[in-house]
Amino acid sequence: MDGTIGLRERKKLKTRQHIADAAAHLFGEHGFEQVAVADVARAAEVSEQTVYNYFSSKHDLVLDRADEIREQLVRLVAERPDGQSPADSLRDNAHRYAKHHRTASTAELRGQLPVICAGSPVIRRLVLESRDRTADEMAGAIVDTTAGVHPAVARAHAAALVSVFQMVVDHIGHRTLAGVSPELVADELGPAIDAVMDDLARHFETMREQS
Secondary structure (H helix, E strand, O other), X not given: OHHHHHHHHHHXXXXXXXXXXXXXXXXXXXXXXHOOHHHHHHHHOOOHHHHHHHOOOOOHHHHOOHHHHHHHHHHHHHOOOOOOOHHHHXXXXXXXXXXXXXXXXXXXXXXXXXXXXXXXXXXXXXXXXXXXXHHHHHHHHHHHHXXXXXXXXXXXXXXXXHHHHHHHHHHHHHHHHOOOOHHXXXXXXXXXXXXXXXXXXXXXXXXXXXX
16 A cells, blocks of 8 residues: 555656646746746646646746745754854755756756746745745744844844845846856855855854844
8 A cells, every 4th residue: 555655646746847847848938927827738748737736826836845945944044053153054055056056057947936036027026925934934943042132133134044045046047047157157156145144144143142
């Protein structure tokens, strides 16, 4: 029985990824706003209902990992070692995200979140709303792990940390649309991430000393 369930789940994951890949290709070729769920279904050779079985809306074809990413970032802050700043707990994650795009082709990048976010006001609004929820939850993690910090100060610090990830998304999106190579975009982001995270780490240390 367990083996049957395992096989079924693998097939579902494979179908989900196949649909997501088909959608990314269409979004990259035609733009998010110009592609309908029916178009994705045809490209993936599945029914439209099958697409909705895996993705509740067209937006989710782009943003389906938003909750997972939010939980991961908040967990990194909440479970960081004693003495480590929230910025340092998130630094490697930001670098990994930037480096992930180094090996992608320009055609692949055009179907991924950064470029879609740069070209679609609807997706950008939804991404910013998700970032706002991430900042709220991250602020709670900072309050829980930092003695004496005022919740309003923690919220401002969390918003700054979350903005680093939006900076990475925006930079990848706009520079890709400008025709800059993925390798150069990644090279540009590395020092920028470190500069901002260093500044936020210093700010956190000052904040903690004053608490």
